Amino acid sequence: MLRNVKLLSTTLLAVMLLVVTGCSSVATESSEGTKSAVTSTSSSQDKSTNEANDKMAKMVVYVPRDDGKGVRPQTITVDSDKKTLKYAISFLFDEDSRQSYPVFPKQVTVKEVSIKDGIARINLSKEFLEGGQVDGLSAQLRLASIVNTATSFDSVKNVLLLVDGKTLETYGGYDVSEPMSRMEQQIVK
Template sequence: MNIRNQLAAIACVSILILGAGCSSNQLPNMDTNSSSQSVKVSTGEETTKTTSKAIKMVYFIPTEDGKGVKQVSVETTDAVTPKAALLAMLKADRQQQYPIFSKDIEITSVTVKDGVASVEVNKAFIAGKGGDLTVTLQMAAIVNTLTSFNDINSVLFVSDGKKVPVVGSFDTKKPLKRMENLIVKS
C-alpha cells in the first residue's frame, strides 16, 4: 500500500470514529419538567452519579420599618452552609431600600463547634456604625440566620482570631442565642 492509500485509510477510520459521536444514551438529559437533574461525573476509572436538587436556604433580613427581622426562604442547588446563608443575607439586605449592612462590612468565615458558630468579621462590622437599632438588627439577622441550622445554638463574633467583646454598644462577650423577640411574623 502506498503512502497515499495509507493516509486515505487513516482519514476514513478517523472519520468513522468521529462520526460515531455520542450514542443516544450518552446525550445529556434535557427534561425541563424535573426539579432534579442527574449528572454523571467521571473520576478516572469510576463513574459516580450525583444529583443536583433544589434545597431550601433560610436567612433573615430587617423589615423595611426597622421593627425586627423577617425570614426569607430561597431555593438553591448550591451547598447550604452557614457562610453561604450569611452571604445570601448580606446580598439581600444590600438590595433593600434601606440596607443595614454597609458594603465595607465583610464576613470572612464561619466555623461551628459544639453548637456555637464563630463568625469571623472585619473591623468595619465591629465599629457598629449606624447606631443601636442598626447594630441590634444586624445581630438579629446574623444570629437568627445561623441558629436556623440544626447544629447551631448560639453565635460568637471573632476578628483576627480573637473574640470580639463589643460590637457598637452590643455586648458580645458570651455567645448570643436566637432572638425570637425580633422576628416579625408575616
C-alpha cells in the same frame, strides 16, 4: 434572585421536555408552590428530574426589615453544596444591600465560619465595625439577622461574633463577648 430565576428556568425546561415526550402523568411543583400535570414516557427522565431536585436545598436567612421593626425570614433554594452557614451569611449581606435602607456596611464579608459544640464562630471583616459607633437599632437588626440566620441551621445553638479573628466585647450597646442565642423577639413575619 438569580438562583431563583435559574431554578425556575431549569424547572420550566424540564416540564417542557416532559410534555413534548410524554405519555404518563406526573405532578410537578413550581417555585410558587402550584402543582401542574405533565407527561413522561420514561422513568429515566423522572430519575434525572429527581436527581436535580436532590441537588437543591432550602435554607432561611433573616433580612432586616426596611421599617426597622425587626427581621423577616426569607427562604431561599440553593445547590446542596452551597447550603453552608458562610454562604447563608454572605447571602444575607448581599440581600440587605438591595434593601431601601441597608443596615450592614457595604463591604462587610464573612472571612471564616466554624461550628463546634453547637457554637458558630463567625469571623467578619473589619468593615463590620465601619462607621464608628453603631446605634442601638442598627446593632440590634444586624445581630438579629446574623444570629437568627445562623441558628436556623440544626447544628447551631449559639453564635460568637469575631472581627478579624478577635472577639468583640460590646457592639452597639449589646454584650457580645459570650455566645448569643436565637433572638426570636426580633422576628417579624
